[in-house]
Amino acid sequence: MSDPVSSIRNLGPAFEQACTRAGIHSAQDLREMGADAAYARLLETGSRPHFIGYYVLVMGLQGRPWNDCKGEEKKALRQRFDAIKAGVSAAPESQLVSDLDAIGVRVSANDLKPE
Template sequence: MSDPISSIRNLGPAFEQACTQAGIMTAQELRDLGADEAYARLLQAGTRPHFIGYYVLVMGLQGRPWNDCKGEEKKALRERFDAIKASTSRAPESQLISDLDAVGVRVSASDLKPV
């Protein structure tokens, strides 16, 4: 059996679930893809871009604490994150959901109450 994604430092169950939705099933697959390709796949699958999430992934794949990223290294990672975000197109349905969220149209199941 392969190690779960959550076995990688800094990455928990929520990140593991996002990876599963992006078709990344194991820690080894995530390592093989590398941070940039994996993050692009997460964005394509509908994950909202978030710089901290990106650099936490980078630090985790390097076996470093999430908050170990500082100074020039953090600046360089920000440039990589911006490039990934700019070059990644989201699935049309993910963009629709994002747009609905932005205007407050979409509701969750917990918002619905039986009559």
């Protein structure tokens, strides 16, 4: 059996659950995919973007403590994070909200005002 995602340094149960939702089921899957592709997959499946979460993942895959990311390296990771975030299409939940709005399931505040 493969090692769980949470066996990677810095990554705990919450990150492992997010990975499971994204179809990343083992530490090996995550390592093969790499930090950038894995983080993009997390965003595509509804995880909210968070820079610290991204660099914690990068540091963990390198076997380094999360707080080892500093200076120019951190600035470069921020640029990679911003590029990943910009390149990811809307999460499925966002499409669902749009679809519900289109058929009138959700109402606006103006719809709730008395006439």
